[in-house]
Amino acid sequence: MMNGMKLRFPEGIDTETFLRDYWQKRPLLMRGALTEYDFPLEPEELAGLACEEEIESRLVIGHDRYRWELHHGPFDESRFSELPESRWTLLVQDVDKYLPEVARLLEPFRFIPSWRFDDVMISYAVPGGSVGPHIDTYDVFLVQGMGRRRWQIQPHPTRDALIPDLPVRILSEFEPEQEWVVEPGDVLYLPPGVAHWGIAEEACMSWSVGLRAPSHQEMLDSFTNFLLERMPEAEHYRDPPLPPAKQPARIPADVVPHTFNELDRWLQDERLRQRWFGSFVTEVKAHLAIEPPAEPLSKGEILHHLRQGGLLKRHPFSHFAWMETGAGECLLFACGDIYETSGLSPDLLETLCSADAIDEEALTPCIDDDSFLNTLTELVNLGYLELAHE
Template sequence: MIHFGKISLEQFLQVYWQKKPLLIKQAVPDFISPIVPDELAGLALEDVFESRLITGRVGASWSLRNGVFTEQDFLDMPAQDWTLLVQGVDRYVDEVGDLVSQFDFIPRWRFDDVMISYAATGGSVGPHFDYYDVFLLQGTGKRRWHLSTKNCEMENYLEGVPLRIMDKFEAEQVFVVEPGDVLYVPPKVAHHGVSLDEECTTLSFGYRAYGAQELYEFMDKPCPDGMKGTYYQDPQWCDIGQPALISDSAVQQAQILLDISGVQFAQFVTKLDVMDVQTLQLFEYENQDEGFDVCGRYQLYSVCKIAYLRENNVVRVFANGEEVEFKGIDAGDLVDFCNKRRVESLHCLELAKQLFEQNLIFLI
């Protein structure tokens, strides 16, 4: 888990989560990024990654290009004022995926993906705000962050620009971050990060924003007009060491938006988007000839979303939008697998077999 320094985890969850930003100096002490700029550019040459190149700065024009890119594209980039963004790096780079557990004091089913950015000197994506939560871990180089709670309205975005960039932006806080620093930014807090050197990479750990409209669509119901801009709010979290658990309080928060059962909410929060479905199919194809190893150590596919409900001392497991049935498996073993996302055949043979048969795990 990341180090919070002068505050406790409990203080972060009570005072900051979904309320206000926090800079955590050396949250990951002596951090060495698993991805350096040249490696990130290499990922952008592959068609399995969603990547973007953004050029521009405040007060000048902006341009956006979508990957896949070529080596020549990077050779043609200017000396400064540009940024490369690569989504879902945690899906394919194990060292990046392993870093997600640093933030497992927030339920894993709330997690979306890790986006990594490289920015040349002066590079940025402009001042903007989002509806999701993000932990920004500085990987290499330095970046200056400007934050603001002012003018965070959809009407404040520039027109005729291929990016969501705020027209009026007035910084209220300014931070300079170095490798190992983490900046937490809650929903609807504007942020504008500018690279201070030629080595600037940032790992963004994003946590989903569940819009009322999306929930209603999942339930095949029309969303009332007055709720279309409303979002799910987390309950008051406490760290119980069970990142895969969907608590009763979380379900109750969803029920503020619409009439939804715990099972339906579990199906919703574990469903995969189209790109993740394609990624999972690719992983399954690559491992289709693999036989089951009775002495093997297995891991849940990185793209999989898994969670569980506890109902009357019964554990109900959900993976990738569906409830998964297990026969003759100890509830404690199920819970342990969901939270750790790993299982050893020697210790839990029958569980490993059933997970393997359902194409949820692979040999490590």
């Protein structure tokens, strides 16, 4: 199904060994790993995107190791002609959401689950341009698209202290252990925690395929809120067997595990955990709002569209995923919403969540199933699926 581009690993490494030995463990430079991709975006077009109101962009100017400027887009077109000839970088986030030909860059990375991906960020730098030495908390594939960039890395930084009072996160100490000059088609994989500094040798563009890695703090915050919305208000604290209190002010230590036994019933509820997880990992970033269609469509209209050879396509901002729960059910997750599906095969769910386009044939034999058609209609009327012709 996912045909087309493959990542060309270095000699002696394949997908399995990459995932086993490098993924989330060690950096890997892959020379010429993506030479067949044609990087369909010019610097001028990237600058154009940075002028758009709804697109997130940044301009980083590095005067020297300790002096940095950060400016947030959208920018005026004239801004770019006023910039110096060296030492600045323009970064544009989520370009894959706006340009399908940029989203194609995700194809060769499909051996990693799609719900792990965040975005393709594209940067353009003039000679000497960089965002300084820093550490990211997520995995990234740094794909060189144009020109040459010098990457220096320190895989196990001893300190993560930042230079204080700067608008950008710059490490105060950086001792590179490895260094490469990358060229178009080269891919540098970095796991989280590797200190890195990439400096443009000449005008260059780097395409960063970034993964999602929410913090434990964010996850607990989201999970407990999810639970709070689903727990009955009426359940309250109850005492364990109570001896007469000799020291009325004392909290007996065994009250704590007793209380947590009660709370653990919620925290350990596998059914709720699974629903939260799928919902959480398919949530859409707040600034990427999906607009529902102006006029809601009926089941009949959607069925008619498909019967006429029409297609359904996922909204480019959307995240879809599915899960076989182990309790004999499959859940479909779309943009944080949870759908309990019955009678949908894993193959159909996978198609719904990852095929480029969905046609009538892909949806047989479920197309006549009323509850499935209801789900499909809801997905269309939320804007998660869009009617398309091709």
